[in-house]
Amino acid sequence: MNNLQLYETIFKRKSIRKFDMAPLDTAVLTEIKNYASGLKSMDEGIKHELVYLNPGDVKNLFPIKAPYYVCCYSEKKEGYLMNAGFLMQQLDLYLSANGIGSCWLGMAKPSKELLERKDGMEFVIILAFGKANEPLHRTDTSEFKRKNIAQITDLTDMAELLEPVRLAPSASNSQPWYFSVTGDEITVSRKSLNVITAPIFSKFNQIDIGIALLHLWLSLDHQGKTAPFETKKAEVPKGYDYMITVKTGSN
Ligand SMILES: Cc1cc2nc3c(=O)[nH]c(=O)nc-3n(C[C@H](O)[C@H](O)[C@H](O)COP(=O)(O)O)c2cc1C
Incomplete structure (x- = not known):
């Protein structure tokens, strides 16, 4: 899977919430794990680690049943939530590009024994995946429910670069990102939270920014x-x- 294939998948991917519970071919599963x-x-x-869970090892508040779950654990260092979003979005795009459905699950957790690790790694997020029992892809970007470009950046000549970023998935479709540009630097910020929204979105919004950064990285690579x-x-x-600065030099 190359960057162009991941980039092209951005324009058609969607969350899959209905899965065929039939197992994937062993070879396909091995390829997914290798990737x-x-x-x-x-x-x-x-440091991060991905752990594959069986449906019985996952507690999900919403009734999404999938045959496979991949759980991201990470060292708790500065930027680790963004990093987890950046990592797992590669897998989300890879799965979609290979005809397999997936859905980020912020409301799911591994069972108690798997949640409490003693090696300093913290549970971050789960991605459900398997054969889709609903259309896998969107056929047109107009089907994405997203903010328009002017709501996520102050610069009009960034539209082409930021279009794939605009389409990034986020928890509750909150799209908390904003991109300001000075010279060859893009400043990435996220919507401030208040006492009501912070307990729910403080973690998820940082993962969301990591997802958007992966789309930005692929978009810059494409250019x-x-x-x-x-x-x-x-x-x-x-x-x-403020979240992070992206330097947009040439290859
Ligand atoms: C960090 C994160 C957590 C999410 N948690 C859930 C979830 O618990 N349940 C769910 O059905 N969808 C969840 N989603 C999927 C979003 O609702 C979805 O990406 C968004 O509505 C945009 O829709 P799309 O992915 O189909 O483009 C999550 C997405 C992200 C990025």
């Missing part, structure tokens, strides 16, 4: 540019919190 073992990290200094991430002080619009 997942080589995901690109935003920060190689943050022949690299995208190193950097954390520094930068101005963000009122009502937003």
